[in-house]
Amino acid sequence: MAAATSGMYRKEKSIQLKSSSAALYNNLSVLPLPGRQLTCFSTVHGPSLSMVTADGLGFSHRQLQAKEGGMTVSTSLLTQAAWCVLPSRVLLVLTSQKGIQMYESDGSIMVYWHALDVTEHPPAQAVFARGIAAAGGRFICVGTSSGLVLVFDIPPKGTNIMVSEVLERHCDAITDIAAELGQAPDGAGDLVTADDAGTLCVWSTGEEFALLSKIPAFGCTCSSVKLWNGIVAAGYGNGQIRLYEATTGLLRAEVNAHARWIYALDLAPQTGKLLSGAEDSFVHVWKLSRNLDTDDVEVEHCHGECVTDTQVCGARFCDPEGNSFAVTGYDLSEIFRYGRT
Amino acid sequence: MSARTLxxxxxxxxxxMLYILDQRLRAQSIPGDKARKVMNDIITTMFNKKFMEELFKPQELYSKKALRTVYDRLAHASIMRLNQASMDKLYDLMTMAFKYQVLLCPRPKDILLVTFNHLDAIKDFIRDAPGILNQVDETFRQLTETYSCLSAGEFQLIRQTLLIFFQDMHIRVSIFLKDKVQNSNGRFVLPISGPVPWGTEVPGLIRMFNHNGDEVKRTEFTTGGNYVLPQREGSFDLYGDRVLKLGTNMYSVSRPVETHMSGSSKNLASHAKENIVPNPLAKEELNFLARLLGGLEIQKPGGSETGFRLNLFTTDEEEENAALTRPEELSYKVINIEATQEPGRRAELSRIMGELEVAEPRPGSAGKGEELLALMDGL
Known part of the structure; x- marks a missing residue:
């Protein structure tokens, strides 16, 4: 199964969580802090976030309750959490039914709160924020259930965060947002947004964001998306992974990857390894490359792992080479870790 | 999350609930006409027009406790009575069964087929009562109207909302353990073989295209799963083959209702934690209950009808023991009415809750297993 050259991943010591992971897309965030030899993990459980810091010897836990702004009495469910790494600072961003919260990276201080306008929606329509990514060196982009992408301008320090732009090109709820992880070719965008219908938009970031290409829906939700060296990797509800050219929106590869709904993709920027996790209880590692002669995009299967009786809802690489990854699943109070020996 | 989940x-x-009651009514040899009356009364109440209207209004889900109160009332809509331990067990069985169906349903949209399987079976329970059949068909029509226009993504949000509702429930159910679809830790077994969902390809193929869109390379990989393509899609029509078996009646005389009540100690601990968190929802939840229960028209058993008590356990001793040994953190009890400050609302709820505390048919009579027999003799 695994190509001999790539080496096998083996199961390592898993991490116990204080609460189980919810069945939400991309429900695992990993922040490696190589300088301090620490790795932070977080998953969403209902209205709270489980955070674990691993220092090689042991684990320290922290539960973050979603604090809501305003006078509202009801708790709201979290939809996603992600660390956003900007050159100047790292913020932990939480999305929920009520809005968007930004914390210092350790979750200690809330630096910003953005409420969603619940009243302007018809009652049958779910209201939430979902899809989080740092982009363009100083922005954090967050999607909403009405298809908007809010662009926040993040100062190097302090709480003076502002909405600098609202991107209105999606008609369905945003599912995921990804920034370029490698080197964008000339003219290619550096941000991709995905929605419930499967539409993808490729943007170039800057003072004003510009839409470069729109990849039309084909009837399947795109639950997770990544962007690497001008290649868009998208995971869908029908179990497929599709690779598109970011500049033109052309389909370059189609992988019948999973037997059920894909919940998570991740990409290791230094090697082009792609990680996928789905409800079928499998995680797969793929390798993306570009044929230098033909400029074609190539993809090969490197490794498959069955996480027995677990509908995978989160999967992330733990290092930029993709030599280790972490996985969690619905109803599971554990993060499984795998590494290459 | 999705306001279309309730x-x-x-x-x-x-x-x-109806599958389990039907099976227990048979197991307890309740006379046919009595059993039929119970099923008819409960189904009539369940599909009451006013109640359905409340139910289909867009709204958030509330807690397991709040919903338990609704079923408590529903189960007592006829001449049958259940005590606390049997009601707990009934609710555990219902919730674990539907959790399994939601978890396993191939596409999020297939939750609708699971629902249709339930409605088809309910219609069979009341096939001789055309009035009630019409009520159920009306609900079927409402379901089609509400859900047929939803996208796959919206169905996934509904499924995710349901999974959040069922999260951390790991009660072991003997019928699932015997069928090897549940592990001893309470987690369900996920198959990695059989048909893939409708519209999904069997994993294993990679196709690559050049700049002109021509396929230039095709490779295969092995997944460790053993899947096949599905033969056909289930029918979403009023009558039709649903294909999917999830949501059909899994109980029979040879496959009786039983439960193991313990979760693993760790899971129990997480339950405990959940319960001590102060619940700011309490007020909204009570409003919800008042609205919903207001739509449930309960007919008080008439003077001429003799009531009876249904036991979800094999013997009364078992039932008593279950009541004593049920872990505190798994207790649903009744919602704390003091939580609301509005006197009017509180009075209304007290009234509703009061009605729920139904007396045993003949308190103080013989007791134990003889009680029911005595009742039967009295007919």
Whole structure:
């Protein structure tokens, strides 16, 4: 199964969580802090976030309750959490039914709160924020259930965060947002947004964001998306992974990857390894490359792992080479870790 | 999350409740006409027009406790009575069965087929009562109207909302353990073989295209799963083959209702933690209950009808023991009415809750297993 050259991943010591992971897309965030030899993990459980810091010897836990702004009495469910790494600072961003919260990276201080306008929606329509990514060196982009992408301008320090732009090109709820992880070719965008219908938009970031290409829906939700060296990797509800050219929106590869709904993709920027996790209880590692002669995009299967009786809802690489990854699943109070020996 | 979840949750849990009651009524040899009356009364109440209207209004889901109160009332809509331990067990069985169906349903949209399987079976329970059949068909029509226009993504949000509702429930159910679809730790077994969902390809193929869109390379890989393509899609029509078996009646005389009540100690601990968190929802939840229960028209058993008590356990001793040994953190009890400050609301709820505390048919009579027999003799 695994190509001999790539080496096998083996199961390592898993991490116990204080609460189980919810069945939400991309429900695992990993922040490696190589300088301090620490790795932070977080998953969403209902209205709270489980955070674990691993220092090689042991684990320290922290539960973050979603604090809501305003006078509202009801708790709201979290939809996603992600660390956003900007050159100047790292913020932990939480999305929920009520809005968007930004914390210092350790979750200690809330630096910003953005409420969603619940009243302007018809009652049958779910209201939430979902899809989080740092982009363009100083922005954090967050999607909403009405298809908007809010662009926040993040100062190097302090709480003076502002909405600098609202991107209105999606008609369905945003599912995921990804920034370029490698080197964008000339003219290619550096941000991709995905929605419930499967539409993808490729943007170039800057003072004003510009839409470069729109990849039309084909009837399947795109639950997770990544962007690497001008290649868009998208995971869908029908179990497929599709690779598109970011500049033109052309389909370059189609992988019948999973037997059920894909919940998570991740990409290791230094090697082009792609990680996928789905409800079928499998995680797969793929390798993306570009044929230098033909400029074609190539993809090969490197490794498959069955996480027995677990509908995978989160999967992330733990290092930029993709030599280790972490996985969690619905109803599971554990993060499984795998590494290459 | 999705405000369209409650009708599906209520109807499927209700369907599971009826399967279990039907099986226990037979096991306890309740006379045919009495058993039929109980099923008819409960189904009539469940599909009451006013109640369905409340149910289909867009709204958030509330806690397991709040919903338990609704089923408590529903189960007592006829001449049958259940005590606390049997009601707990009934609710555990219902919730675990539907959790399994939601978890396993191939596409998020297939939750609708699971619901139709329940409705089809309910219609069979009342096939001789055309008036009630019409009520159920009316609900079927409402389901089609509400859900047929939803996208796959919206169905996934409904499924995710349901999974959050069922999260951390790991009660072991003997029928699932015997069928090897549940592990001893309470987690369900996920198959990695059989048909893939409708519209999904069997994993294993990679196709690559050049700049002109021509396929230039094709490779295969092995997944460790053993999947096949599905033969056909289930029917979403009023009558039709649903294909999917999830949501059909899994109980029979040879496959009786039983439960193991313990979760693993770790899971129990997480339950405990959940319960001590102060619940700011309490007020909204009570409003919800008042609205919903207001739509449930309960007919008080008439003077001429003799009531009876249904036991979800094999013997009364078992039932008593279950009541004593049930872990505190798994207790649903009744919602704390003091939580609301509005006197009017509180009075209304007290009234509703009061009505729920139904007396045993003949308190103080013989007791134990003889009680029911005595009742039967009295007919």
């Amino acid at each position: 009708p599906l949750l209520f109807l499927n849990l209700g369907g599971e």
